[in-house]
Amino acid sequence: MSFLLQSALLDPVITTGLDNRELGQLVAQGRSSRLLATLMLELEKAGVFSQLPDSARRHFNSTLMLHEKQLRDLTYDVSHLRKAFDSIDERLVLLKGAAYLQAGLAVGRGRLISDIDIIVPSAGVERAENALKAFGWENSQLDPYNERYYRQWMHEIPPLVKPRRGTTLDLHHTILPPTAKAQVNAELLFEDLIEIEPGIYTLSWKDMVIHSATHLFHEGEFHHGLRDLWDLDRMLRDFPNQDPSFWQELVARARQLDLSGPLFHGLNYARQVFNTPIPEDVQARASSSARRLRKPLMDFLFLRAFRPDQPECRLAFTDPALTALYVRSHYLRMPLHLLLPHLVRKAWMSRFGDDAASDEDSATEDAARH
Amino acid sequence: MQYLRDIPRPELERRLAGDGVSLTVGPYRFNLKSNLAKVSEGLRKLYADFPLAEADDYIDFPVAIRSTGPLSRPRGKSEFSFEHQRPFGFVPTPQAFAFLEWGMNWCLSAHTNEYLKLHSAVVARDGGAIVMPGVPGAGKSTLCAALGLRGWRILSDEHALLQPGTTDVISACRPVSLKNESIDVIKRFEPDAVFGPESHDTHKGTVAHMKADLAPDSHDTAPLPARMMLFPRYSATDPQRISVRRRTQSFILAAYHSFNYSLMGEAGFDAMRTLIDGVQCYDLVYRDLDWAIQNIGELHTKACRQ
Numbered sequence: 001m002s003f004l005l006q007s008a009l010l011d012p013v014i015t016t017g018l019d020n021r022e023l024g025q026l027v028a029q030g031r032s033s034r035l036l037a038t039l040m041l042e043l044e045k046a047g048v049f050s051q052l053p054d055s056a057r058r059h060f061n062s063t064l065m066l067h068e069k070q071l072r073d074l075t076y077d078v079s080h081l082r083k084a085f086d087s088i089d090e091r092l093v094l095l096k097g098a099a100y101l102q103a104g105l106a107v108g109r110g111r112l113i114s115d116i117d118i119i120v121p122s123a124g125v126e127r128a129e130n131a132l133k134a135f136g137w138e139n140s141q142l143d144p145y146n147e148r149y150y151r152q153w154m155h156e157i158p159p160l161v162k163p164r165r166g167t168t169l170d171l172h173h174t175i176l177p178p179t180a181k182a183q184v185n186a187e188l189l190f191e192d193l194i195e196i197e198p199g200i201y202t203l204s205w206k207d208m209v210i211h212s213a214t215h216l217f218h219e220g221e222f223h224h225g226l227r228d229l230w231d232l233d234r235m236l237r238d239f240p241n242q243d244p245s246f247w248q249e250l251v252a253r254a255r256q257l258d259l260s261g262p263l264f265h266g267l268n269y270a271r272q273v274f275n276t277p278i279p280e281d282v283q284a285r286a287s288s289s290a291r292r293l294r295k296p297l298m299d300f301l302f303l304r305a306f307r308p309d310q311p312e313c314r315l316a317f318t319d320p321a322l323t324a325l326y327v328r329s330h331y332l333r334m335p336l337h338l339l340l341p342h343l344v345r346k347a348w349m350s351r352f353g354d355d356a357a358s359d360e361d362s363a364t365e366d367a368a369r370h
Numbered sequence: 371m372q373y374l375r376d377i378p379r380p381e382l383e384r385r386l387a388g389d390g391v392s393l394t395v396g397p398y399r400f401n402l403k404s405n406l407a408k409v410s411e412g413l414r415k416l417y418a419d420f421p422l423a424e425a426d427d428y429i430d431f432p433v434a435i436r437s438t439g440p441l442s443r444p445r446g447k448s449e450f451s452f453e454h455q456r457p458f459g460f461v462p463t464p465q466a467f468a469f470l471e472w473g474m475n476w477c478l479s480a481h482t483n484e485y486l487k488l489h490s491a492v493v494a495r496d497g498g499a500i501v502m503p504g505v506p507g508a509g510k511s512t513l514c515a516a517l518g519l520r521g522w523r524i525l526s527d528e529h530a531l532l533q534p535g536t537t538d539v540i541s542a543c544r545p546v547s548l549k550n551e552s553i554d555v556i557k558r559f560e561p562d563a564v565f566g567p568e569s570h571d572t573h574k575g576t577v578a579h580m581k582a583d584l585a586p587d588s589h590d591t592a593p594l595p596a597r598m599m600l601f602p603r604y605s606a607t608d609p610q611r612i613s614v615r616r617r618t619q620s621f622i623l624a625a626y627h628s629f630n631y632s633l634m635g636e637a638g639f640d641a642m643r644t645l646i647d648g649v650q651c652y653d654l655v656y657r658d659l660d661w662a663i664q665n666i667g668e669l670h671t672k673a674c675r676q
Contacts, residue, residue, distance in 0.1 A: 062483035068635065
C-alpha cells in the first residue's frame with residue numbers, strides 16, 4: 001500500500017531508478033501534497049538529486065524558489081508584526097509553519113506556508129486585533145454569517161490581510177473551537193514559550209507537536225494531511241535528539257491539555273506512514289482501551305486520507321472514508337445542535353447563495369489573471 | 371519527428387479521450403486530454419504543426435479539459451485540470467477551448483521559475499528578438515499576430531522566458547489569443563489567418579486564437595538574444611509614435627509585468643538588470659498595424675546592426 005512519494009521521502013535513492021513517467025507521477029504527488037520542495041531537499045541530502053534528469057529537476061527547483069521567497073517574506077512580515085505587538089507590550093507567538101520556518105527547525109526544510117498563524121491569550125485578542133489594524137492589517141471581507149460564525153464559535157478571529165503584500169494572518173486565541181469536546185486550557189501554552197528572537201516566540205517543542213497533531217486530527221479536509229503528518233514525523237525525529245526529556249513528558253503534557261487523543265493518532269500514523277521511531281512505552285501510554293478498540297476503523301479511514309490526491313495513489317473506498325472524516329471533524333468541533341444548522345446553512349449557501357456565485361467568479365478571475 | 375497533423379482525426383479524438391496527446395511547446399511538454407469535440411477541432415487547426423513528444427519524454431504539464439460526471443455533462447459544464455487537480459472550477463463547455471489555453475498559460479506562469487517570466491509578447495527576425503510587455507488590452511497580442519502574419523517569428527504572445535544572466539529569450543510558441551474587435555481586425559488584416567473556435571461571453575468577452583507557428587523555425591528551442599524592449603499601446607485617438615523610454619522606468623514597468631520577478635528575489639533583479647542593460651527600450655503608440663510593423667522593422671534592423 002506504499003506510494004511513490006512516501007518511498008522517495010523515506011529512501012531517496014529509489015528515485016534514481018525511476019523512468020520519466022514515474023518521475024512525473026512523483027512530481028505530481030509531491031506538488032499536490034505540498035511536499036515537492038521538501039522532497040527536493042531530502043534528495044539533495046541523500047546526494048541523489050543531481051542524478052535526476054534536468055526536465056524533472058527544474059520542477060523541484062521552481063518550488064524550492066517559492067519556499068525561499070516565503071522565507072524572505074516571512075522574516076519581513078514577522079519583523080513588522082513584532083512592532084505591532086511591541087506597541088501593546090505583548091509577546092508575538094508564532095504557530096505551525098511560520099514557527100517552523102522562523103525558528104529554523106528541521107521540520108521547516110522546504111516547508112511551504114499559505115498564511116501566518118499566531119496566538120495570543122484569549123483576554124488579549126481585542127487589544128491585539130486593534131494593534132494589528134493600527135499597523136496596517138485589515139479584516140478580510142466576509143459575509144455577515146461567516147463573520148458571526150468566526151467570532152462566536154471559532155478559536156481564531158476572521159483572517160486579517162495585509163493589502164498589497166497579500167499576506168494572510170490568522171490570529172488564534174486558543175487551539176480548538178470553544179465548542180469542541182476537548183476542554184483545552186490554552187493559558188498553559190504561554191507558560192512554556194521559547195523565545196527564538198527578541199520578542200518572538202514559539203510554543204515549546206512538546207506543545208508544538210501536540211498542537212500540530214490536534215490541528216491535523218480536527219481537520220475536516222486532508223489536502224495537506226500528508227504534509228502535516230510529515231511535519232509530525234520530522235519533529236518527532238528531531239526534538240528527542242536535542243531534548244532528552246522530550247519523550248518522557250510528551251504524553252503527560254498532552255493529558256494535561258486534554259489532547260492525548262490527537263497525540264495518539266499523530267504517533268500512530270506518523271509511525272505507520274513514515275516509520276517514525278517512537279518508543280513503545282510512549283505509544284502505549286498515549287493509548288487507551290477505547291482508542292485501541294476504535295483503531296481498526298480509524299486506520300481504515302485515516303490511511304486513505306494520508307495519501308496524495310492522485311489517481312495512482314487512491315485506495316478502494318477513498319471517497320466514503322474522506323466523507324466520514326469530514327463529518328467526524330465537525331462532530332469533534334461542535335455539538336450536533338450547533339453543527340446541523342451550520343452545515344445546512346453552508347450547503348444552502350454553496351448551492352444557491354452568494355458563496356456559489358463568488359466561487360465561480362473567483363475561478364474565472366484566477367484564470368483571467370494569467 | 372512526428373507532428374500532430376500526422377494523427378488522423380478519429381485517432382486524435384480517441385487519444386484525447388484516452389491517454390492524451392503529448393506536444394512539445396518550447397522547452398516544455400504538455401499532455402492534453404479532452405472529451406470535447408470543440409477542443410479536438412481547435413487543436414487540429416491550431417496545433418497541427420506542433421511536434422509530438424517522444425513516448426518516454428518527461429511530461430511537464432499533464433492537463434485536461436473535460437466534461438464528466440452525471441451533473442456537469444448535461445448542464446454543459448467542463449473543468450480544467452492540471453496533474454489531476456482542478457484549480458478553477460467549472461466553466462461553460464462552449465468556452466472550453468479558451469479555458470484550455472488559459473489553463474496552459476497558467477501552468478507556465480504558476481509552476482515554472484527557471485526563467486524570468488514577463489507578461490509579454492515576443493517576436494523575432496534576423497536572429498534577434500523583441501520583447502513587448504503590456505497590460506491586457508494594450509494591444510500586444512494584436513500587434514504580435516500582425517507581425518507574425520508579416521514574416522516575423524512569434525515566440526509567444528503571453529510569456530517572455532528570459533534566461534537569467536543573459537539577454538536571451540526562449541520560445542514557447544502557442545496560438546495567439548485575440549479578443550473582441552481584435553479578432554476582426556486581424557481577419558481583415560490577413561484573410562488567410564487560421565483561427566480556432568470562438569468562445570463567446572467569457573469574462574474577457576469573445577475570445578479566439580490564431581495559429582501562430584507560421585515561420586519555418588517556429589518550434590526551434592535555441593535561445594535568441596533580445597535586441598529591444600517595446601511597450602506597445604493601441605490608441606484610436608493619440609498620435610502614433612515610437613519614442614525612447616528611459617531604462618530606469620522600463621525596469622520598473624517590466625518588473626511590474628513580470629510573473630516571478632519578486633519570487634526570484636535577487637536573481638530576478640540581476641536577470642532584469644542584465645536584460646535592461648542589454649537592450650534599447652521604446653514606447654510605441656499605434657493605431658495602424660502597417661505603420662507599426664514598418665517602424666518596428668526599421669528600428670529592429672538598426673538595433674541588430676549595433
